[in-house]
Amino acid sequence: MNRRNFILGAGTAVLMLKVAAIQAKEPTTNSETVQLWSDVPPGGGGPSGNHLLTSHGSLSNVTRPYLQIFRPAKPNGKAVIVAAGGGYKRIELGIEGWPLADWLTERGYTAYVLAYRLPSEGWNAGNIVALQDAQRALRIVRSRESHVSLLGFSAGGHLMGMTATLGDSQTYAAQDSIDSISAVVEGAALIYPPITLERPYTHTSTHKVLVGPDASMQEEAEWSVQNRVTGNTPPEFLVQAEDDSVVDPHNTLIMAAACEERGVAVEMHRYATGGHGFGLGRGDAPTREWPGRYEAWLGRLGTG
Numbered sequence: 482m483n484r485r486n487f488i489l490g491a492g493t494a495v496l497m498l499k500v501a502a503i504q505a506k507e508p509t510t511n512s513e514t515v516q517l518w519s520d521v522p523p524g525g526g527g528p529s530g531n532h533l534l535t536s537h538g539s540l541s542n543v544t545r546p547y548l549q550i551f552r553p554a555k556p557n558g559k560a561v562i563v564a565a566g567g568g569y570k571r572i573e574l575g576i577e578g579w580p581l582a583d584w585l586t587e588r589g590y591t592a593y594v595l596a597y598r599l600p601s602e603g604w605n606a607g608n609i610v611a612l613q614d615a616q617r618a619l620r621i622v623r624s625r626e627s628h629v630s631l632l633g634f635s636a637g638g639h640l641m642g643m644t645a646t647l648g649d650s651q652t653y654a655a656q657d658s659i660d661s662i663s664a665v666v667e668g669a670a671l672i673y674p675p676i677t678l679e680r681p682y683t684h685t686s687t688h689k690v691l692v693g694p695d696a697s698m699q700e701e702a703e704w705s706v707q708n709r710v711t712g713n714t715p716p717e718f719l720v721q722a723e724d725d726s727v728v729d730p731h732n733t734l735i736m737a738a739a740c741e742e743r744g745v746a747v748e749m750h751r752y753a754t755g756g757h758g759f760g761l762g763r764g765d766a767p768t769r770e771w772p773g774r775y776e777a778w779l780g781r782l783g784t785g
Contacts, residue, residue: 512582517546517617522598523653524606532596538575539567540596546614548621549594551582557589559779560626562618564595566635566673566758568686569611572596576760577634577672584761588776593622597640601690606653608691608704613653615644620662628783630715631669635728635758636687638674642706642736645669646714667782670718670775673725673757676732677705685728707739716746718778720771722755750774 522545533542548562563585565577572578574594582592595618598610606613622629633641649664675687678701682688692700702708717740721733733749740747755768762769 512549512551515548515550515621517548517614517621518656522546522604522606522610523613523656524604524610526603526605527598527610528602534574538573538579540572540574541570541599542602543572543596543598546598546618547596548618549578549582549596551586551592551594553586553589553591555589556591559589559628559630559782560591560593560622561585561779562593562595562615562622562629562631562641564597564615564631564633564637564640566633566637569599569636569690570601570686571599572637573634573758576758577637580761581632584772590779591626593618595637599690609652611640612643612647615640616647616652616664617656617659619644619664619666620659623662623664624659628667630667630779630782632672633669633674634672634760635674638671639676639687639706641669642671642674642676642717643704643709645717646706646709646711648713666715668716668718668778670720670778671733671736672720672771673722673728673759674706674719674732674736675728676707676736678702679705682729682732707735710736710739710743710745712743712745714740714743714745716778716782717748718775719747719749720751720768720775722752722757722759722766722768724754725757727757748774748778 528542528544534540563581565573567573578594582594585592597614598604600608600610604610631641675685678688691704719733721730723730737747737749750771752767755766759768761772
């Protein structure tokens with residue numbers, strides 16, 4: 482690919498994002514954008530044209546994955562990588578990405594909002610592309626920050642769960658010196674995540690996109706986060722509503738059990754009502770309580 486054309490194309494896409502973000506209530510904190518890959522992402526392929534962002538902040542047609550960085554006025558020296566959900570078909574920046582960036586920066590954390598490739602958009606590397614992006618993003622952030630944790634929602638929670646449990650296992654060929662940096666994190670917060678793709682929990686968009694209706698039991702097991710938990714997995718923070726109709730509420734129980742079995746610190750908060758996709762919480766639903774619990778958990782990371 483022509484390097485100049487790549488730079489111009491990326492710049493145009495970012496401009497289009499900024500125009501749409503005005504309607505989607507982008508965080509008030511100034512941001513910068515960092516491309517994950519200096520050239521074509523591993524394997525190539527994928528969609529063409531500009532990124533597509535709805536007025537509600539739903540991102541798709543992710544031609545070039547990137548990190549959007551939001552810095553606090555008074556940094557506390559800690560960073561959080563945020564992955565919004567969307568069933569691996571879109572990325573809900575307006576509901577789960579940007580609101581959390583604002584929330585984090587208000588508390589002194591540097592927020593790195595991840596725009597990852599969507600496996601459903603024709604990438605040659607197939608279903609692993611989002612995981613490649615997440616690992617690359619983590620290494621980029623660790624090249625800049627001393628303390629890094631992960632925060633993921635729905636499919637983004639699955640992605641961050643896989644990233645946290647992979648550790649330094651490589652999902653792509655090293656591109657440059659960044660890829661020699663360890664991909665270990667201090668902790669991972671997974672909010673209403675599809676943890677398991679194993680039967681009978683096969684109805685999610687995450688299952689449909691990553692492994693498909695004809696997946697073998699082995700494929701389903703390989704993409705199930707609980708099966709990758711080891712004694713080296715970082716502390717986990719789990720949140721889900723018991724009336725979640727999109728991701729079966731047993732998912733957080735399954736992850737908590739896997740962590741406890743392997744001696745991994747885990748904190749879980751389950752709420753009677755709240756549904757799915759509630760972000761920071763809706764109305765008077767009890768799920769509005771979780772950000773306070775998360776703030777306390779974040780403050781304890783790295784101190785024990």
